[in-house]
Amino acid sequence: xxxxxxxxxxxxxxxxxxxxxxxxxxxxxxxxxAQAEHGGFYQSMVDGTYAACGLDVSITPGxxxxxxxAMMLAGRLDGYMGGNMLLPFNAxxxxxxxxxxxxxxxxxxxxxxxxxGVASKFEDLKSLTLMIGDAGYQSYYQWMKAxxxxxxxxRRPYTFNSAxxxxxxxxxxxxxxxxxxxxxxxxxxxxxxxxLLADYGFDTYSTTIxxxxxxxxxxxxxxxCFVDGTALGWVNFLYGDNEAAIAKIMADNPDxxxxxxxxxxxxxxDYGIVDSGDAETMGVGAMxxxxxxxxxxxxxEAGVLEDGLDIAQAYTxxxxxxxxxxxxxxxxxxx
Numbered sequence: 001x002x003x004x005x006x007x008x009x010x011x012x013x014x015x016x017x018x019x020x021x022x023x024x025x026x027x028x029x030x031x032x033x034a035q036a037e038h039g040g041f042y043q044s045m046v047d048g049t050y051a052a053c054g055l056d057v058s059i060t061p062g063x064x065x066x067x068x069x070a071m072m073l074a075g076r077l078d079g080y081m082g083g084n085m086l087l088p089f090n091a092x093x094x095x096x097x098x099x100x101x102x103x104x105x106x107x108x109x110x111x112x113x114x115x116x117g118v119a120s121k122f123e124d125l126k127s128l129t130l131m132i133g134d135a136g137y138q139s140y141y142q143w144m145k146a147x148x149x150x151x152x153x154x155r156r157p158y159t160f161n162s163a164x165x166x167x168x169x170x171x172x173x174x175x176x177x178x179x180x181x182x183x184x185x186x187x188x189x190x191x192x193x194x195x196l197l198a199d200y201g202f203d204t205y206s207t208t209i210x211x212x213x214x215x216x217x218x219x220x221x222x223x224x225c226f227v228d229g230t231a232l233g234w235v236n237f238l239y240g241d242n243e244a245a246i247a248k249i250m251a252d253n254p255d256x257x258x259x260x261x262x263x264x265x266x267x268x269x270d271y272g273i274v275d276s277g278d279a280e281t282m283g284v285g286a287m288x289x290x291x292x293x294x295x296x297x298x299x300x301e302a303g304v305l306e307d308g309l310d311i312a313q314a315y316t317x318x319x320x321x322x323x324x325x326x327x328x329x330x331x332x333x334x335x
Contacts, residue, residue, distance in 0.1 A: 023056035029068030029077040034252035036264035043245040044233030053225035084204040092314040097213040100315040102227045102285035103205030107198035114172045131158040131173040146302040178264040204295045227319040231284040235325040239332040282321040
């Protein structure tokens with residue numbers, strides 16, 4: 001399935017402003033070390049998609065000691081790969097000029113993992129001990145409490161050690177659907193049941209593309225090129241020839257293995273992390289006002305965000321929902 005050459009370079013170049021003789025630099029920072037979950041960005045960087053519309057894109061990987069958003073605000077990066085919409089909404093409340101221009105993931109990859117057969121429906125998790133980290137407790141767990149009646153008493157701090165979960169069949173543990181389930185299956189031989197929070201109403205967008213308001217206003221052509229190029233990058237990475245992108249990811253992260261990459265790609269496709277819902281008809285990166293308002297209302301109700309924010313200032317729909325990549329996807333899948 002991934003042997004067809006990346007498509008639409010000529011179409012992208014024709015659809016966007018003509019590339020200058022010298023490509024315009026665009027420095028993009030990810031929020032973690034290189035991995036398959038960044039594949040769309042790497043794909044378009046290595047296969048020439050960004051260059052076709054005029055950008056010379058470089059990727060600065062994140063990590064535990066890297067604050068990419070601060071680097072962008074200081075002018076050291078031109079764009080940043082955010083997580084979900086909580087931080088942009090918080091930034092709005094603090095007067096920080098960050099604007100989300102696209103969402104690579106239609107679904108937040110956050111899951112609760114449980115031992116096989118312990119729960120038959122999401123509400124059954126209320127009877128389990130749940131290992132949830134502090135960041136998760138302050139965000140999605142507050143939503144779980146408000147929406148489903150989960151309690152503080154059943155939560156235990158998750159210290160990024162799966163031993164307590166593995167030792168207690170009546171427990172659950174947080175994870176990213178593209179990562180922790182693979183580790184537990186390969187290291188402990190347990191194929192966990194997965195409860196993807198996005199499928200139960202935690203409807204934030206994820207793996208966003210953020211820019212400063214100044215970049216948005218002074219470099220709209222560069223932003224358009226990057227957003228459209230990234231949409232095509234995800235289509236080609238998921239459904240086309242992704243070997244060069246995978247090689248670059250593994251070069252940037254020597255701890256990454258091909259098995260991990262393949263698992264993550266397969267999981268993103270199977271669970272519709274990138275390509276589901278609105279993205280199926282409006283293109284990868286799709287966002288809507290209704291979805292933004294829905295998530296914001298849930299976070300206000302859960303006490304995570306303050307009420308009264310003009311959240312429309314935290315994002316723009318000007319660069320998405322134009323169907324970029326839909327024809328290329330059909331061609332790659334032979335549809």
